[in-house]
Amino acid sequence: MRLIEHDGKSLLAQHGLHSAQHRLLEASDTVDFTSCSVPSVLKAQTLDGKRGKAGLIERVDGSNVASKAEQLRSRLAQLGLEPLLMLEPAVDIEQELYAAVRLDGSGRYPCILFSASGGMDVETHVDRVATFPIDPIRGVYPHDLLPLLRASQLSPAQWGNVARFLARMYDVFVAEDALLIEINPLAITQDGLVVALDAKIELDDSAAFRHPQRAKLRSSAIRESTTTDLEARAAADGIDLVELSGSVALLTSGAGLGMAVVDQLTDAGMHPANFVDAPGGAGLERKVEYVFELARHDRVKAVAVFILQTAQPLARATGALIRVLERHPLSKPLVVGLVAAAAGERGMTAEQAREQLAGYGAVVVFDLEELVQELRSRVPSR
Numbered sequence: 001m002r003l004i005e006h007d008g009k010s011l012l013a014q015h016g017l018h019s020a021q022h023r024l025l026e027a028s029d030t031v032d033f034t035s036c037s038v039p040s041v042l043k044a045q046t047l048d049g050k051r052g053k054a055g056l057i058e059r060v061d062g063s064n065v066a067s068k069a070e071q072l073r074s075r076l077a078q079l080g081l082e083p084l085l086m087l088e089p090a091v092d093i094e095q096e097l098y099a100a101v102r103l104d105g106s107g108r109y110p111c112i113l114f115s116a117s118g119g120m121d122v123e124t125h126v127d128r129v130a131t132f133p134i135d136p137i138r139g140v141y142p143h144d145l146l147p148l149l150r151a152s153q154l155s156p157a158q159w160g161n162v163a164r165f166l167a168r169m170y171d172v173f174v175a176e177d178a179l180l181i182e183i184n185p186l187a188i189t190q191d192g193l194v195v196a197l198d199a200k201i202e203l204d205d206s207a208a209f210r211h212p213q214r215a216k217l218r219s220s221a222i223r224e225s226t227t228t229d230l231e232a233r234a235a236a237d238g239i240d241l242v243e244l245s246g247s248v249a250l251l252t253s254g255a256g257l258g259m260a261v262v263d264q265l266t267d268a269g270m271h272p273a274n275f276v277d278a279p280g281g282a283g284l285e286r287k288v289e290y291v292f293e294l295a296r297h298d299r300v301k302a303v304a305v306f307i308l309q310t311a312q313p314l315a316r317a318t319g320a321l322i323r324v325l326e327r328h329p330l331s332k333p334l335v336v337g338l339v340a341a342a343a344g345e346r347g348m349t350a351e352q353a354r355e356q357l358a359g360y361g362a363v364v365v366f367d368l369e370e371l372v373q374e375l376r377s378r379v380p381s382r
């Protein structure tokens, strides 16, 4: 689960990583100058970043805090978001740094990311973000990080403070079972303190049973109010399914392949109705059921399944599809893409799978480009 900034900063504070004192403002809370030290910052508590660029962060003084709060709330309401705000004393920034701890997806190790030039434009100079891989058995000590800081443009006077902050961020990452802790900006104040001005934290849901206190976070309530019934049932079944607003219900073998299919669809002017992390295997049949159920929504105009089998038998995936088609016949077009390596075709070739699926009205193709073409002719453009 993703945390709003307020919850993220509170979590950091529990581990001794301080930020300015912050207060959550619910939609019904009145905001006046007595609640506000001068100057302060009002920040929308959305789950997406880039609030700075979206105009969702305002520096305020005592006299305009109420009107700025109203403006931000109506902006959020227009965007269909909860009008939740956070108020904190403004910090005088000397330098904005970028700091993060995350799992390296391909290397499968945790790492610290650091740049001495953080702030809202960090994406434009990612080349300045250095990566420090961590051995999870050993952990990380502040002195390990000195070479990283020496290579950055950070003044030596700050190396100690920043190294201690980063090492502790890693400890929080481990203790809280996080997937990402990103602090941008990590500010050096004019008094020379290191302060988290933002906190973007993503927690690993599969470790939720170890952290019962997570359920009490404001972020949990936000998530619940935005989770659809289908998403909740899929999650209870251990399936990560996210409903999206597009018209093509989608199932692919593997999330990486899913991204590629989504890109091709989007290039062809179509949009996915969902994203599902489907590592194939035993749960495939359940996933097919969820995706077919989603297909009953009016907004969904077609179902696309793209299966790429290298070692797993194509027969199994085909069987799963057919069993669900027999139980729940689809009233929308179904386009199936099948790509199998020789090992996947043991027991059933792609051609045989095509014949079987065709008996259930599915259009079966053998590459992604054809899949997109077949969908294109069946999905009205919007």
Ligand code: GDP
Binding pocket: 041, 043, 048, 049, 050, 051, 052, 053, 057, 089, 090, 091, 092, 093, 096, 119, 120, 184, 185, 197, 198, 199
């Ligand atoms: P994001 O755009 O959603 O990542 O929001 P941030 O919390 O990172 O804020 C965006 C920008 O607002 C930061 O890069 C800062 O420059 C500025 N900002 C945030 N808090 C403060 C503060 O307390 N004082 C000052 N001077 N600027 C702030």
Ligand code: MN
Binding pocket: 049, 050, 183, 184, 185, 198
């Ligand atoms: Mn930020």
